[in-house]
Amino acid sequence: MEDDSALAPAVESILATARERAAEGGTDRVAVDPRDLRAAFDRAEADGRVPVIAEVKPTSPTTEGSREDDPVALAEGMVAGGAAALSVLTEPEHFGGSVDTLERVREAVDVPVLRKDFVVAESQLDAVASDVVLLIARFVGDDLPALLDAARDRGFQVLVEVHDRAELAAAIDAGATFVGVNNRDLAKLEVDLETFESVAPEVPDDVTLVAESGIGSPADARRMRAAGADALLVGSAIMDGDVTANTHALTRAEADESEETDESEETEADPTETST
Numbered sequence: 222m223e224d225d226s227a228l229a230p231a232v233e234s235i236l237a238t239a240r241e242r243a244a245e246g247g248t249d250r251v252a253v254d255p256r257d258l259r260a261a262f263d264r265a266e267a268d269g270r271v272p273v274i275a276e277v278k279p280t281s282p283t284t285e286g287s288r289e290d291d292p293v294a295l296a297e298g299m300v301a302g303g304a305a306a307l308s309v310l311t312e313p314e315h316f317g318g319s320v321d322t323l324e325r326v327r328e329a330v331d332v333p334v335l336r337k338d339f340v341v342a343e344s345q346l347d348a349v350a351s352d353v354v355l356l357i358a359r360f361v362g363d364d365l366p367a368l369l370d371a372a373r374d375r376g377f378q379v380l381v382e383v384h385d386r387a388e389l390a391a392a393i394d395a396g397a398t399f400v401g402v403n404n405r406d407l408a409k410l411e412v413d414l415e416t417f418e419s420v421a422p423e424v425p426d427d428v429t430l431v432a433e434s435g436i437g438s439p440a441d442a443r444r445m446r447a448a449g450a451d452a453l454l455v456g457s458a459i460m461d462g463d464v465t466a467n468t469h470a471l472t473r474a475e476a477d478e479s480e481e482t483d484e485s486e487e488t489e490a491d492p493t494e495t496s497t
């Protein structure tokens with residue numbers, strides 16, 4: 222385990238409860254037949270949608286209040302908005318998530334579902350089946366290769382989250398094929414989209430690259446895509462209001478911009494047409 226003395230108090234608390242849950246143990250070993258995440262991204266691209274992992278995130282340490290709607294209805298709304306995949310928080314104390322929610326959502330939709338939690342020990346992998354699990358490089362430290370193997374042995378696809386180039390190197394050394402660059406600094410809980418822009422150029426081409434956190438608008442989505450994101454993970458901006466409309470705006474970010482460009486080119490062309 223890495224030294225976590227520099228983490229924000231909320232994150233220290235998240236990790237302390239994750240360790241308590243890991244110590245509880247006691248569930249049977251999970252075996253997953255996963256829905257293919259890369260194929261879901263490719264289908265979205267082929268359909269003209271930005272591949273978006275939309276996150277069911279009832280609350281968080283940086284959110285005021287909590288969203289009490291049925292998470293299954295929210296998840297279905299995100300898929301209706303074009304989400305290629307979903308992320309479901311299962312962390313109960315700080316994010317209002319649960320394994321029961323994930324099970325219900327995964328049963329209701331046909332897209333891949335990422336389990337978003339703070340896994341620090343192998344026993345936590347057996348809490349619930351999902352198509353993808355998250356491993357956060359900073360929190361698992363030297364245990365990353367062993368946890369990656371343990372997750373894959375159970376059938377999970379693994380998204381390894383990094384925040385800087387050193388963590389990226391550790392993820393690549395461990396054999397990660399899906400890497401998420403988190404724009405949220407877990408030491409200060411501040412978000413800066415430049416984080417992704419500085420780490421993305423170092424990511425090998427054969428790795429599927431996800432931009433995580435702080436993506437609040439179609440312009441942000443385009444910015445992350447221009448910097449090399451194969452997919453985007455978005456929580457707060459989708460959960461704030463109409464989840465279907467919010468997801469749609471992000472998945473259509475590139476198509477809508479090219480339509481706007483075409484329209485403005487047509488408008489500019491009109492005077493030329495009349496003068497000839």
Ligand SMILES: O=C(O)c1ccccc1NCC(=O)[C@H](O)[C@H](O)COP(=O)(O)O
Pocket residue numbers: 231232276278281282283284403405407410433434435436454455456457458
């Ligand atoms: O979101 C938080 O407040 C948070 C606080 C402490 C640790 C982790 C946190 N978020 C985890 C996430 O990975 C995000 O939920 C996810 O990337 C979506 O971010 P956003 O689109 O900014 O909600």
